[in-house]
Amino acid sequence: MIPYLGCDAARELLHEFVDGELPTAEQVALESHLRWCRVCAARVEDMQIIGASLRVTSCAIRAADSDECLESLQSDVLTRISTEREQSFTVQLRDMCTDLHFFWPAVGATIAVAACLCAAVAVFSVTGDERPDSLAGMIEMLANPGSDENPMRLDGGMVAPPRALNGAGLDSIPGDEAVFALAAVVTREGRVANYEVLLSERASVRRHDTAVEDDDVSSVVNAVKQSRFSPAQAVDGVPVAVNMVWLLARTTVKAPVKASARALVEPTPLPARLAPLVAPPPDEANKPGSPSTSAATIPSTTA
């Protein structure tokens, strides 16, 4: 018994019928419909004409000269494949560079990274220059006793700066006797820094001309400033900066009357030579801020 199929239902199935995709039961029903329905049969016939026309034209197109085209196709493909296998890496790289969607972002990213690195280095270099009055600078200073900023107290275990200060500065001062007390720091490099005149006195010359007196002080200070020392050394031999107090004095000792005739030849007292001694600091030199001292006394010498 073949089920009845109306025209509307049949029309839904025409394409699948033409394409041979209908299940058997529906195909039988549709064939039955097509036997009496001229409209649907005409539709099927038109679809078959369309299909046949396309196939015929396709055959005509491909018959023209496709064989000549295909001869080169096979060899071209194989050549390109083998080349690609040999240079697969190069090809990938080239593809990547050809595709500017990847190339320019990559360039941009590289520049951005470089800029970030430069900025980071700049920040580090700025913060790396430590200000001496910053907290980090003070901690650094306190953590390193013996530095120029944090000189040490000269104790017995250290090697004191050798004597190198001569009394030349005193030579230009008129009068027989003069006493100067100087506080200073002998740096790690052996230079004199942060000097301060604690006392200047000339016993034998009672001048009250302050301008001349200032000249005397500055000549002594200049002599001290220009002096160079071997730096003080800690127990382990490392040079350290130390606080020093020098007492510079010139005294003249008069020869007794019964002295030899030589005294008459040279009555003028000789300039004193400096003889620094390491000694316990005198009380007057113990100022706050310069706790460690060394005293230098000048033994008077005469002929």
Place this chain on the structure above:
Amino acid sequence: MQSQIFMKNAGAISWSDVDSGEAALISRCVAGDDLACSELVATHQRTVFNLALHLLGDRDEALDVSQEVFLRVFRTLSHFRGQSALRTWIYRIVVNQVRNRQRWWRRRRRADLVSLDDHIERCGDLEATREVPPDRLLASKETAAHIWQAMERLPFDQRTALVLREIDGLRYEEMAFTLNVAVGTVKSRLTRARQALREELLGIRS
């Protein structure tokens, strides 16, 4: 031996659509066997070239696309998992390559279409005998040429569906895989394409 290794690598994936000879050929191509690659191209080059030619309508373009298709086939053959016959899988690559090219390549009117009629006469006996007697179908060679030109004016999706069905003879399932759409979509595209061409045919008759 190579076939066994290939089947083992494929694991649990079904290879029901790929016969053992084809699987062996694929495995040799993946291994870099030039002879196997040559054989694969020889087997499918005519199909690939003709489909590209029918869709593009230009011989040089079709040849260019065919090269690209085979390069793509060999680049991605190691990912082929037998989800379809190799032929259908290659069809899919052809359609995608042509579609990509359509985006920037303006279709040119083919000059040799005018001289097509001579070829139709020659081929008519060979091809059109498939389902219906040719004397009734080919009322005139001009009709066939007109239908072809109307087909070329169809939207790409409808044109592709019609070519795959009528010329390459793909079944709905194969077309769905090739076009990456549902079977229902395949049917509706075919229906619309045929309606447009039938109107053309009715216009010729009147």
